[in-house]
Amino acid sequence: MSTCHLVVDSPVGDLTLVTDGAALTAVYFVEHRHAPDVARLGPRVDAGDAPEVLQRTARQLEEYFAGRRTDFDLPLAPTGTAFQQQVWAALQEIPYARTRSYGQLALALGRPGASRAVGLANGRNPISIVVPCHRVIGADGSLTGYGGGAARKQALLDLERSVDGVSLW
Known part of the structure; x- marks a missing residue:
C-alpha cells in the first residue's frame, strides 16, 4: 500500500496519521494550520486495515496520552527542505x-x-x-x-x- 491515512481519537481531538507505506510522514490535528488538503493524504483506512506503521503510531500515541510513553520508536519520513x-x-x-x-x-x-x-x-x-x-x-x-x-x-x-x-x- 502506498500513501494512506488513518484518523484516531485523542485527548486533543482527532489526529490524522499519514504514511507513505513504509514510514510515518505526518500527524495532523483537526484544523492544523499547515495541513495539506485531505485529498493529498491518500485513501482513509480503517484501524484494522491500516499499514503496520500507522497501527504502531496509534498504539504509541495512546500510550503517550496515557502517560506510559515518553518517546516514540517509529520510522519517520517527513518531507521538507x-x-x-x-x-x-x-x-x-x-x-x-x-x-x-x-x-x-x-x-x-x-x-x-x-x-x-x-x-x-x-x-x-x-x-x-x-x-x-x-x-x-x-x-x-x-x-x-x-x-x-x-x-x-x-x-x-x-x-x-x-x-x-x-x-x-
Missing part, C-alpha cells in the same frame, strides 16, 4: 517534559542568528507530537504559535509536566 530536516531532527533531541526556545535551537544548530528561520521550520513540522515541536517556546517562556493551536500546545506540555513531575517554566 534540508534546513527543515535539521530543525526537525533537533526537535527530537529535546527531552520529554522539557522545553527549548527558538534561539536555543538555532544555537544548537550552529546558526545563532536563525531564530526566526527555526520558528518557521518548527511551524512546518508535519509530524506533530511524535516530533515534539510543542516543546519549543518563546525566549521569555511564552507559548508562541503552534500549528495545532495554543490550547493543544498547552495541553501537551501540561500532560508531559504531570507525568514527569517537573515545572516547564
